Structures are given as structure tokens and as C-alpha cells.
């Protein structure tokens with residue numbers, strides 16, 4: 001099963017991708033995480049994209065396509081994958097379609113998480129994560145159980161994303177509306193777009209996504 005989790009920054013794609021990955025044994029391809037890991041490791045790719053990312057701009061398509069193709073070919077992606085943060089432009093979506101066709105794969109669902117801009121700004125402004133294991137937290141809605149200690153790994157170091165600063169967030173939201181939202185009609189025409197209410201709490205969003213995927217499983221069982 002191959003899925004795109006679609007939506008603006010802060011919509012909860014990463015959170016839901018983590019849950020789906022565990023529930024369905026799919027590989028998670030979160031392009032933002034992959035690029036941040038490259039920056040942290042100091043690799044040549046990281047050096048190429050560091051400044052672009054800090055400004056909230058998009059990394060060139062050729063880099064993104066190579067990154068995704070390389071991962072999709074790995075054995076852990078054979079059962080299926082979840083894309084989070086890719087594609088972000090119609091050109092990337094067309095390149096993805098061409099690549100999947102050449103790999104004899106196809107997309108099953110594009111699941112859109114719908115969230116208001118005001119809520120996105122609130123979510124992004126408060127989010128932080130464990131510097132060691134990446135577990136996500138939020139100033140208002142999800143503090144670690146023991147203050148200053150990561151629930152998942154016990155680390156005491158936390159970090160905030162460079163591009164989560166207010167001035168960069170507005171640029172990223174503007175880029176989403178201008179460049180990424182036009183992908184919705186692209187996937188609606190293909191008949192694979194499903195929209196869920198991303199304003200709901202995490203468990204409720206997961207249940208809505210489950211419902212979408214259950215319909216597909218039933219159709220597959222009956223055919």
C-alpha cells in the first residue's frame with residue numbers, strides 16, 4: 001500500500017505517518033526529516049540544502065526525486081511507503097508518477113489533513129522535539145510527562161526547528177498555498193484523494209485515516 005499524507009506544515013503529517021508506519025509496517029519517507037538528517041550529518045547533500053531549508057524555500061526537484069527514488073528501491077519500502085512532505089509541486093507529482101510507473105508501483109491514496117492557517121501557526125510556534133530520538137512535543141498540548149525529560153528515551157536535550165520561527169513559517173504557509181495546494185485537483189482527478197479533518201485530536205485523525213484504509217482493504221478482499 002502506497003500513501004501520500006498531504007497537507008500544510010503543522011497539519012500533523014509526521015505524527016500520523018509515524019502511527020501508520022507502525023500499524024501497517026510501511027516505510028516512512030518524510031522528506032523534511034531526511035533532509036534535516038543530511039544537514040545534521042554534514043553530508044554533501046546536507047551542505048547543499050542547509051541554507052535553502054533555513055529560509056523555508058524548496059529544495060530543487062532533481063535533488064528531491066533522486067532522494068525518493070533511492071529510498072523507494074530499498075527492501076524496507078517493498079511492502080509499501082508513506083510519503084510525508086513530498087510531492088510539494090505539480091512538477092514533483094508528475095515526476096513521482098513517472099518514477100512509480102517505471103518501478104511498476106502506484107499510489108493507492110492521497111490523504112489530505114485539513115487544518116486552518118491560524119491553528120497551523122499555533123501548532124508550529126509551540127512544537128519542539130527530543131534532540132536524541134526525535135519524539136515530538138508541544139508547549140501547550142504535549143509536554144513530556146516528567147518536565148525536561150523525553151518520555152521515549154529519557155534524554156534531557158530538546159530542540160526547535162530553525163524553520164519554525166514565525167517569519168519563516170509564514171513563508172512556508174504561503175509556499176504551501178501557492179505551490180502545493182494546486183496538487184489537490186491533480187489527485188482528485190486521479191480519484192485517489194481523500195480528505196480528513198486535521199483539526200481533530202491525534203487519535204480522532206488516526207481513526208478517520210483508518211476508515212479510509214479499511215474501505216480499500218474491503219474492496220481488495222471482495223475483488
Ligand code: AMP
Nearest residue numbers: 031032053056057058059064085086088
Ligand atoms: P517539512 O519538514 O516537510 O516541513 O520540510 C522542511 C523543509 O525541507 C522544507 O521547508 C523544504 O526546505 C525542504 N523540503 C522538504 N520536502 C521537500 C520537497 N518535497 N521539495 C522541496 N523541498 C522540500
